[in-house]
Amino acid sequence: MQRFALIGAGFIGSVHAQNLASHPDVDFRLVYDIDVQRASALAAQHGAKAAASLDDIFNNDQLDAVFIASSTDSHAQNLRLAADAGLAALVEKPIDLDLETAKSTVAYVERSGIKAMVNFNRRFDSAHAELRDLVRQGSIGSLALLQLTSRGPALPPVDYLKSSGGQFRDQAVHFYDLATWIAGVDPVQIHAFGSALAAPEIAEFGDVDTSISSLLFPDGALAQIDCVRHTGYGYDERIEALGSEGLAESERQRSGHVTLVRKEHARSHGLHGNWFDRVKPTYAASLSAFVKALEEDLDSPITLREGLKSQAIAQAAVRSLSSGHSEAIDYSL
Known part of the structure; x- marks a missing residue:
């Protein structure tokens, strides 16, 4: 115990x-x-x-x-x-x-x-993990493009946003981590765009609620991450990996999986109403991975240094938003 x-x-x-x-x-x-x-x-x-x-x-x-x-x-x-x-x-x-x-x-x-671990819990989403395995096993050939989406249904409270570090450090950072984890290599450059569309007032402290980050990997492969703080249709999270020989997709998940069809009408479930309902199982799974590492003296499932890498990408995204140019990513400790 x-x-x-x-x-x-x-x-x-x-x-x-x-x-x-x-x-x-x-x-x-x-x-x-x-x-x-x-x-x-x-x-x-x-x-x-x-x-x-x-x-x-x-x-x-x-x-x-x-x-x-x-x-x-x-x-x-x-x-x-x-x-x-x-x-x-x-x-x-x-x-x-x-x-x-x-x-x-x-x-x-x-x-x-x-032994220390950063809780990037989305790595423990079973669909994301299966996609990663397919990519790393070469099932889609050479990776060319990753498309990651994170769209939340409701803007967090403004007081939270003021202390969150901004969308790139708070929301997109999970997907910088996923992109690096899936690709198996660290991106070297980023170009980020962002706007405060749902809540223009957050621009006063330099934040955005709608953004796109484009990542360049050393071999020329690309990743694009779109993040939105407020949608009108629910929480939407998904990943698509395009390779030289195929495609793998961790699909958006609905709140239920049964569709009723009557004559020309169909009724199906929409998306989860919030981010937590979508990712809740990943928290228990990440804890289990850490406990197993302690019990069996395994390497940390996600090291602090890996957490730093994702943070370095987010920092470069912030610089890119300000400069309007692509920025190199500095991973030096």
Whole structure:
């Protein structure tokens, strides 16, 4: 049994708490949040205890791992504390919104030797993983073009957007990670376009809600990622991989799979109403992969350095949006 503590009792923390409590190989022990009442309520719900402070977690020889799902600006600090304590760490993205801070944190954690993973959970979507396997096995020949789509049904609250790092760092970064993971090589250049169409007011702090990112891989293969914060038809996520000998597609998923046909009319299900309903199973799957790595002493399923790569791509996208030109991607640590 891997003895876990959870840091963060907000929405995503509550998702992780449910998965920690239900995992057969996890002993879910502690929850910490700056909101003590919220931590206590979540802990009680899942048979854990509320930690009075971070010291209760990081000065505790009865723990094996920590799940960091606290506010973005605390991820780097908590990773460093985990490294000092010798606790394995699973952390929500990003490591830190500031790329240089993220780099120094990764170097610090790597020196400690702890097992650490960035929770790019979409890698654990079964359809995306099957597409990736087909591409990497050569089933479609040489990869020529990846098309990735992420379109959300509703704009997040403006207060969230102000602290999110912007669409490229918050939303598109998941798909930069997927593109690199599927292709098996790192893109070298990016050209990004973006507009604030659904919410023009977010342009005041430099954000966009509709964007396209074009990636160039070393062998000339391309990827295009379109991201939209607000649609009128539901949550739409899909990937298409075009190769020299065929096509693989991880299709958009509907909220149901039965179509009723009566004479000339047909009634079928639409798309999921929100992003979480679409990707919920991937959170449990990513936790299971991390727990397996701990139990069997395997390499981290997604290393901090891989998380940095996706963040470096997002940073180059931000530069491209500002400059209006293609930008080289710097992966130096």
